[in-house]
Amino acid sequence: MINHIFVDQKVIGTMIVVESEKPFRETDSPIVGMIAKVLALEMKKNSFILYSKALAEEHFFKDLLDGMHDKGLVSEKLKTQHLVIKDNLYLLTIDISEFDRTYKTLQYFRELLDKMIFDCKSILYNDYIVIIIMHDNDIALSEAELERLTAFFKENNLYGGISRCFHDILDIRVHFDQAVTAAALSRRLKNENRLSFYKDVSVYHLLDLAAQKIDLKQLCHESLVKLIEYDRRNNTSYTQNLYQYLIHERNLAHTTLALHVHRNTLVYRINKIIEIIQVDLEDSDVRFQLLLTYKILDLLYH
Structure with a gap:
């Protein structure tokens, strides 16, 4: 019991x-x-x-997340609590709204997470575990930390998001919102790693906001829709080939490695794609519109 x-x-x-x-x-x-x-x-x-130090710190960060903006008060609290805030800050949020508390407490999970990440502070805030990462360098998480977090999220069916880097602790609320958005998009886009960086999904956020005003399909480049239909009718995979070609900046060597095909095969496919969709892939604006369409379709159909 x-x-x-x-x-x-x-x-x-x-x-x-x-x-x-x-x-x-x-x-x-x-x-x-x-x-x-x-x-x-x-x-x-x-x-x-x-009045333990840990609880005092927790109240301090909660006040900041609630919107405390008095610089003098913040400075005083930092001094009295002997808190050292480093130059580069990131916020990691983990959605716990669906967390099963039957056998494990959130406090237990929080302590595990504290051990996984070097130099951080954590609190429970609303329906999130919020981790304030503080580094002297500009790397949010090391490869080892990312690996541990990914495994932890998969094991416990959790999703997380990481904000952009910021340098003023008073900006914590804005970056909390970024991290929350990244976590939500990680879940929505079925991110295999279950952890998304806001800098990587900010375009999806922009599209999500735009979707509240317009039908995103209006923004899709018609040539890509045409290529998708061609693939459907002919059981080909030109849409995926074009995507890899574009994200690899039209580098044939890198694209062949990604697709596991011979260079001549790729050249043939790209020429065939251009023949089907009748666009100039030398035009950077066209390439941008095509990549934006891929993101729109990714958001709409996940």
Whole structure:
């Protein structure tokens, strides 16, 4: 039997009662709940719990996320709490709205995440675990950290998002919104790694906002729609070939590696594609419109 202990609506502990001499009865559950509430009241009275450095930091970051913008007050809190904010900041948010709390607490997950990422602070905020990453360099996460997070997200069916880099802690709310958007798009686009950087999905965010005003299909380049229809009728894969060719900046060597085809085969396919869609791939504006169409279709049909 598990009961979480709350202080100021935050889980600060978990009480676990196990069967020993006899099995549980229906009347035991309310008693366990009452004991958890008594423990919470006692812990709230305890100045160590209420004013511990970790909890004070948590309240500070929560106030910032809630919109605290008084520079003087922020500066004073940083001094009194001996908080050192490094030059390069990133926000990682993990959507926990559908998290199953039956066997593991969010606090437990949060502690695991704290161990995975070097030099970070974390809080539970709304329906997210929010991790403030602070580095002297301009790399949000190392390859090892990314690998650990990806494995963790897959194992626990979670999605996360990382904001752009920022340098002023007062800008935390804007970058929280970026990270939340990236996490939502990671889920929507079925990102295999379950973790998206806002800088990589910001175009999708722009399109999502535009979709509230117009039908995105209006923005699609008609030639790509024509190529998709050709593939459907002839059981070919020219749409995918063109995409790889464009994202590899029309570099034949890189595209052949991505598609696992011979150079001559690729040249033939590109010429065939140009013949079908009748566009000038030397024109950068045309290439931009084609790539934008790929992103629109990706967003619409995921």
